[in-house]
Amino acid sequence: MDIAQLERGIVKGDRRALSRAITLVESSRADHRQLAAELVEALKGEGGVAREALRIGLSGTPGVGKSTFIEAFGGMLTAEGLRVAVLAVDPSSARSGGSILGDKTRMDRLSRDPNAFIRPSPSGAHLGGVGRRSREAVALCEAAGFDVVLIETVGVGQSETVVAEMADLFVLLLAPAGGDELQGVKRGIMEIADIILVNKADGDLKSAASRTCADYSGALRLLRKRAQDPEGFPKAMMVSALEDTGMQAAWQEMRALADWRRAHGHWDARRAAQARYWFGEEVRQGLLAQLAAPEARAAMEELGAAVAEGRTTPAIAAQALLERIGAQTGKRG
Structure with a gap:
């Protein structure tokens, strides 16, 4: 594999080169791992690091409409002239190791958008619902010039918090429900969420969505204040992916939070802490490989x-x- 040619293709925004590069970084073969490390390092030298995309981690309970939301949200962003990459992680079978990888099918409209790139990947044995190499895939998407990278995780669970170690913002997507839903969401997820979006706020479910949003707003106020949050964050909001309502307001809040963190030094500090975390993970995985x-x-x-x-x-x-x-x-x- 010609790493220099692959590097040039990624910098030019070539989708095929980006897909091949992600396949390379996801490989567990020792020779592929060496080539992947060389590629990521070379892209840093090409200015890939300077192309900082907004990394948004997205999680939610099964059936909440993550794919529908991403298609509507991604379409709104591309309509504004932004380039959007979606890294959708599908659960792997514990028995066969296989994955369905059907996200492109569920996001048919967005998958045909020239300003969007969708890459489904298997979670493998990683408990975090995020492939071990997802962070490197994010770096490749940044080097390819994408403005927003959405990292969709498998579902809600305590181990899902690993997505926060590769995202700038963490968005939790929930469906309208009763009080039991609040009990079902892990406190760990609540503590790392920057914005909670109650989806399906339309039709007969609109009033239930309003009550759910109020419940979560109250729960968030009880959590300990975080240094990386301005006044009013984290917050809960209502959206409807079906009717495309609330999307623009949610995007404005995401941008406002990202801008505030940049201006107050939290952005760079968080990315530095994430780099240190993944260094530790690489060491741990290397020891386990022995x-x-x-x-x-x-x-x-x-x-x-x-x-x-x-x-x-x-x-x-x-x-x-x-x-x-x-x-x-x-x-x-």
Whole structure:
């Protein structure tokens, strides 16, 4: 693979080059990982970092209408002359490892928009509902000149908070419901949400949406004040993806929040903290990968049998395994 040619294509906004690059960064092959790292580093040298897109993480309960919302919201942004990239993460089967990857089908209109780019990716074994390499995919979209990158996660759960480590804003999408819905949403999600959008605020559901929005507004006021928020944030709002209502108001609030964070130094500080977080993740994943080596697997089998037979304890066996791995790493170094 010609990395220099791929790099030039991305900088020019070539969709095919961008798709190939994302496929490359998602690969787990060692040679592909090396090429992906070289590509991302080269794009930084081309000024890719200077092309900062607004990264918006989007999560919501199943059936809330995330795809419908993204299609309507993305279409509104492209109509304003903005280029929009959508990184939609689909859940992977725990049994087969496969994913349906049907987001392009659900966003048919947006997928044909020349100013939009939709890339469905499998979540794999990542509990956060975000592919391990989603952050690199975001960087590639920025280098390709996209103004807004939407990162859609699988659904709501405590582990979904990982999307906040790659987004500038976190938007939680909810459907009109009773009080039980408030109990069903994890506090961790509530604490990282910048804006809560109650979708389907139309027709017979409009009054229910109004009550739900009021419930969440009250809940948000009870949360501890965050340093990165101006007065009035986080906030809850009503939208209707079906009728395209409330979209413009939500976008104005997103821009206002992003502008305030830039002006008060929170934007750069947050991106720096995110870079440090992903450095730590790479180190952790690299250490875990060492357990897949043949020597480590053989040692685990041996020590596991000793634990099962009661000849040693799990803690002692684990310590012995880590010492062996450390010794082997030192010899290779």
